[in-house]
Amino acid sequence: MxxxxxxxxxxxxxxxxxxxxxxxxxxxxxxxxxxxxxxxxxxxxxxxxxxxxxxxxxxxxxxxxxxxxxxxxxxxxxxxxxxxxxxxxxxxxxxxxxxxxxxxxxxxxxxxxxxxxxxxxxxxxxxxxxxxxxxxxxxxxxxxxxxxxxxxxxxxxxxxxxxxxxxxxxxxxxxxxxxxxxxxxLPLDMVWYQENLRLLMAVTGLRHDQRALDEGTGWVAKMVREGRRELTLELIEAAVADLGLRAGPARGVLSIATLKPDPMAPDASHAINWVDRFDGDSAFTKRRPLLPNTWGQLQMDIESVPGHLPAGTAAVSVTGSIRLASAFLVGTTFRMVTGTDVAVVQRGQLWSTSDPFDTCLVPRVTEHEIGQGGDEIAVAIAVAADLTEDVLEYLREQNLPVGKLIVLTPPSGSAKDGSVPDGTTANALAAGMRDRLRRFSRRIRRMHLFLACPMGFAVLLGNRWNRLCQTIVYEDVKIDSGYEPAFNVAA
Known part of the structure; x- marks a missing residue:
């Protein structure tokens, strides 16, 4: 080089x-x-x-x-x-x-x-x-x-x-x-600032690619060159219109940090900071609450969020660092019946529950008989990785009262990174998985849910989690028995 x-x-x-x-x-x-x-x-x-x-x-x-x-x-x-x-x-x-x-x-x-x-x-x-x-x-x-x-x-x-x-x-x-x-x-390095601003533009309802960011900063430089030292709401809104930056509604920001501090927290409509209440020395090792803190307390904090948002908030963006069980719970907190449009930035894209799709994607389904119960089932969402063997081992070791394990994968049957490329695909697959699970849950009292998917997909799936049974959501804690029950979601 x-x-x-x-x-x-x-x-x-x-x-x-x-x-x-x-x-x-x-x-x-x-x-x-x-x-x-x-x-x-x-x-x-x-x-x-x-x-x-x-x-x-x-x-x-x-x-x-x-x-x-x-x-x-x-x-x-x-x-x-x-x-x-x-x-x-x-x-x-x-x-x-x-x-x-x-x-x-x-x-x-x-x-x-x-x-x-x-x-x-x-x-x-x-x-x-x-x-x-x-x-x-x-x-x-x-x-x-x-x-x-x-x-x-x-x-x-x-x-x-x-x-x-x-x-x-x-x-x-x-x-x-x-x-x-x-x-x-400090230290607010250039790359950090650009990434944070693109996220802030996204939740403000603006285009948030690098070009859009450069257009915004270029407009500021132009104003200074022209001798304008005070930028008013009228000037800024006119610039947004002239540059074609508007992309959607401005959103309330929900910041939830459990792994590392969220730089968006100061701009959030409501912020939950559990970084010091999770066990572990780094974002990679923080996987469960540090006693005496509990999953139940975190569930109460997340489920109380709607009451902390400004009245009339119809669109919310989720920022911060959370694992899959918490992301799913955020989605269920703002289920479709609430009428709230929920979005999360995933791989630089804004995945929103309002992203349109023509038809549901029908997942591939694999069933594994467990025979440890009759009115409960386990479900593994295998989108980013195949977690079947790990879940089967956990179910048998814990002797959970489940009759079978249902594994849902994308239509291709391949669980891998990039299997869900955008928000439209994520919504279509989430709807398809929900519809398929409704059939399995008709005579089921309780479901045990395990997730291996993009964080944004967990939010979108939770958002569509209605007309199903009581659900225990598990977190992959990597130690001890491998999984741990995190949240209890009502039907």
Missing amino acids: ARLPAIGPTSVRTTGDYYQWLVAWEACLSLLRETGARSHNPVRAVGVELDSVGNLDDVVLLRDVPPNTYKQVKYAVDSSTPVNEEYLTKRSASGGPSILEKIARTWKGLTSDGGSVDLRLVTNRAADPGDHLLAGRDARTGLLMPKAAVGGSRSDRGKARARWAQEAGLTEAELIDLLSVLRFD
């Missing part, structure tokens, strides 16, 4: 500008979403390099009622400058004020009348884990508080606070007040 050339000064400036336009386009999407959701205090305009707000002027989210959000955007071409005391307090090449001093001056100016503000340092740089104050950054909020205030004057944190306060031209009490509103949004 040929080596890439070194990045020149022009390329650095151009890339840095593009990074700032990404941040500004995100603010425009926030305005559209909050206006559409009738938020009590929505963003009313987006400032880009706004005058009279000091050094935190790169992107500003203006609201009728404070606090406004002021963002300083800093892009780096490599990882040589982490965010730490040296980076924040270093004087400019010409001997000018440091980043921290500029932020402090701006903060004092913006709050001189006693008002409140929300300040953000947005960068693709990472926090230095060896820095006494940055190491205590709260990943949930981006704030250095409350840990930055812990420790006396002789502690490492206390000495760092004194140095920061002196450099910022503040007292230590004032520094604590500043750090209570200064969020460090």
